[in-house]
Amino acid sequence: MAQAVAGPEIERLIQLLARLPGLGPRSARRAALHLIAKREQLLGPLSEAMRVANERIVVCETCGNVDTSDPCTICRDPGRDSSIIVVVEGVSDLWALERAGALRARYHVLGGVLSALDGVRPEHLNVDALVKRAAEPGVREIILALNATVDGQTTAHYLTDLVSHLPVRVTRLAHGVPVGGELDYLDEGTLSAALRQRTAF
């Protein structure tokens, strides 16, 4: 705002809200007013939830997940298959896979992917810990659940080389037609992959 009309406290709230992904200056102002209007139902509880999160959230030293305990809920869960480690780029991918609920295994969060453009090299990623985990007895499979982007696939190749001396199977997610997807809208690469990797009906 050109001039402060609402006191520095509200200005500061707006400025910080505008730094959330998905909010710009305009929607941050709307969000601030919404918070102020719903003070008891939203502003108070959200402020408290953030304080608690800030105080209690830790990164799991085993897998790189964020949680309020270390090891995290997933690493501590005795009902999960310890022989499979699903490698993901970030925590949001871990959450997405958990929502799918297709596999109850362990995870390993890389914290990014290799990128020549962004200058991300192996030492910036949680790679050494992965190799150490892959060498543990009982681990049979590493599933590389990385994005189907150039950087994601480069990283997948790099990791495959890195654990090639170990007695583990390295797999990656299947390429193909998304469920509910229309062929007409799919790119040639996806269609070719879906044809090559066709399955028995």
Added chain:
Amino acid sequence: MAQAVAGPEIERLIQLLARLPGLGPRSARRAALHLIAKREQLLGPLSEAMRVANERIVVCETCGNVDTSDPCTICRDPGRDSSIIVVVEGVSDLWALERAGALRARYHVLGGVLSALDGVRPEHLNVDALVKRAAEPGVREIILALNATVDGQTTAHYLTDLVSHLPVRVTRLAHGVPVGGELDYLDEGTLSAALRQRTAF
């Protein structure tokens, strides 16, 4: 999420963030991860800014603006023209007009507009206080800066009747072509109004 994978504290943070306007479940998860990743630069400060806002923000009893003081910064500002009261639907409209910076007057926040559909009647709005302020000596003009919607204009007519016994001039915002707007994209109502209210060049 189908099952909690990240502890109840993070779940709660996501649920509350999803209630902000402009954020849905998906972007709330992204926002939560962004907050956790930028803990010191963002999560801590935002949590604190919300706590301070929750503790200190009050609604100005004079005009209905939100601020950390009552009367608010605008009502206390001796440099403003007290003879003009700009009537707005909400605080966001007040902020928008202040950003335009065209007029340094007082405001009056109605807290909504009359709406038969939503069951908003005069007693739900900050109307009595407006009539009282309009009757104060020294007040010469009431500018109805309400949205150019049916409800906004209904409310404008209602308010005009309500203060018609007072020696104040009641005005409303001009209709016309938005600055930077292209005629081709404007509706007929706006174009007709812009023609009727044409000004000397």
